[in-house]
Amino acid sequence: MQNFKERSKILQQSYDSWSKGEEVWLTRNDVEEVPAVEEVPVVVEEPVVVKEHPAAEGNFDAIRMPPAMRKRGRPNGSERTVIGLPKK
Numbered sequence: 127m128q129n130f131k132e133r134s135k136i137l138q139q140s141y142d143s144w145s146k147g148e149e150v151w152l153t154r155n156d157v158e159e160v161p162a163v164e165e166v167p168v169v170v171e172e173p174v175v176v177k178e179h180p181a182a183e184g185n186f187d188a189i190r191m192p193p194a195m196r197k198r199g200r201p202n203g204s205e206r207t208v209i210g211l212p213k214k
Contacts, residue, residue: 144150180188207213 140150
């Protein structure tokens, strides 16, 4: 409860100063120091070798496509209405 009263008092003082047109700075004094960052070793990666596809040279016969599949059965939306309810 004591912590709430202190914070409420600080907020009231800030509001009063702000409403009078005074410049208000909010800072935090109880922040712990950030620990120093250790040096990270530099990792050198080998370049990635990319094989060119035969189609990149214009040889489109080298592209293998799966066979065309015919659709069978009812269409997807035939059993439900527009909003997703089952049809009567």
